[in-house]
Amino acid sequence: MGKKVLFLMVVLLSVLGAGLFLAKTSELLLFDVDAALIAIAGSAVTGFLFGVARAKLKSKEKIENGEVKRHGGGSFIEHWGTAVGISVLVASAFLLGFLFFPSQISTAEEALLPLNIHFVGVVITLFGGFFFIGDFLATMKYNVWIPTFREIMGGFFGKYLLGRKWRNNGKYIASVKAAFLAFAVIGGTIVVTGAIKVAGHAWPIKASVLGTATFVHDIFALLLILMVVTHLMFLFVLPDPWVLIRSWFTGKVPEEFVKEGHTIWYEELTKDQ
Numbered sequence: 001m002g003k004k005v006l007f008l009m010v011v012l013l014s015v016l017g018a019g020l021f022l023a024k025t026s027e028l029l030l031f032d033v034d035a036a037l038i039a040i041a042g043s044a045v046t047g048f049l050f051g052v053a054r055a056k057l058k059s060k061e062k063i064e065n066g067e068v069k070r071h072g073g074g075s076f077i078e079h080w081g082t083a084v085g086i087s088v089l090v091a092s093a094f095l096l097g098f099l100f101f102p103s104q105i106s107t108a109e110e111a112l113l114p115l116n117i118h119f120v121g122v123v124i125t126l127f128g129g130f131f132f133i134g135d136f137l138a139t140m141k142y143n144v145w146i147p148t149f150r151e152i153m154g155g156f157f158g159k160y161l162l163g164r165k166w167r168n169n170g171k172y173i174a175s176v177k178a179a180f181l182a183f184a185v186i187g188g189t190i191v192v193t194g195a196i197k198v199a200g201h202a203w204p205i206k207a208s209v210l211g212t213a214t215f216v217h218d219i220f221a222l223l224l225i226l227m228v229v230t231h232l233m234f235l236f237v238l239p240d241p242w243v244l245i246r247s248w249f250t251g252k253v254p255e256e257f258v259k260e261g262h263t264i265w266y267e268e269l270t271k272d273q
Contacts (some may be wrong), residue, residue, distance in 0.1 A: 004073045005249055009080070012211055016084060019120035029112060030119040031201045040198060047127035051078075051134025061171075063269055069254040070171070074135060079248060088121030091227060098218040103192030122194065129187065144170060147177035170264045175234055179227065186224050193217035 023030070030036040054074035061069050072269075095114040097103030105111050136145065151174040172180075196213040199205060235241050247253045258266045 005076055005251070008073055008076050012081060014079075015124065016088070016120070019123065020117065023113060023116035023120050024208055026112075026116055029201075031198060034202070036119065037198065038201060039184065040119075040126065043123045043127040044130045047130035048134040051131040051136075052138040053134075054131070055135045055138035061269060063255050066214060066255045068255055068258045068269065069251055070247045070253045071251045074131070075251075076248070078128055078132040078135065083127055084222070085123075085125030085127075085128055086120050086228065089118060089125060089221075092118040092121060093221060099222060103261045105195065122198075126191075132212075145177055145180050147174055149182070169262045170268075171262065173262075179231060179234075182227060183224075186220050186227060189220045190217060190224060193220070 051074070054072075055075075058072050058074060059069075074214050092114045094101060095104045096111065096118070097105075105114065193213040193216045195206065197210065197217060200210050217236075234242065243253055258269070
């Protein structure tokens with residue numbers, strides 16, 4: 001997994017570097033270029049197809065030498081690809097200004113670079129996000145990510161608000177699964193409103209529609225930023241956050257970690273073996 005992660009990291013950083021170079025050297029607004037708009041749609045479609053292929057080809061999770069495989073190369077693409085893309089989007093959004101955050105630019109010429117950087121973030125994020133969607137739908141193990149009512153009440157509200165113990169976790173703890181639903185709603189809204197804004201560069205769309213789409217887009221972008229900050233804060237609330245952080249680079253977690261904190265997942269692993 002180490003070599004695979006290193007390879008994927010090099011690919012991801014190379015794509016990011018190439019995208020930023022294009023953003024800096026282009027004299028045109030990329031959102032106005034027909035080929036660039038095709039690239040946006042292409043990144044989503046390609047990501048989805050690769051995600052479906054990954055779901056069909058990925059190996060089964062298993063216990064081996066006291067460790068459990070938690071993440072594969074596909075998970076790295078989903079997680080870090082989306083994370084890098086969102087980081088680029090957020091950075092460029094703060095440069096451009098949105099809602100009550102002031103713009104850091106003063107002329108239309110100065111807006112070209114951050115707008116093109118935003119374009120690069122869109123392409124990367126869509127690939128990573130739709131890679132996950134393709135993988136999620138093709139794997140057909142929806143309970144891995146979607147929480148039950150019992151998990152939300154006991155594993156989220158009961159654990160974090162009432163201080164009650166909760167050990168009946170699957171591969172992902174209840175708070176992560178609850179956050180997944182929030183991310184899905186927020187991310188979906190951003191994609192739809194963003195698509196309307198992008199369509200405005202190719203087709204005549206009423207100013208009122210674009211204005212509404214922009215306002216909703218900005219509101220949900222702020223919600224996404226707050227969700228990411230909350231996600232990072234919750235990570236360090238966990239008993240041993242470094243186990244999970246390391247797993248995003250090694251792909252593995254100790255068997256004892258799974259046995260103690262993810263009893264349902266451990267039962268599934270031992271039953272399969």
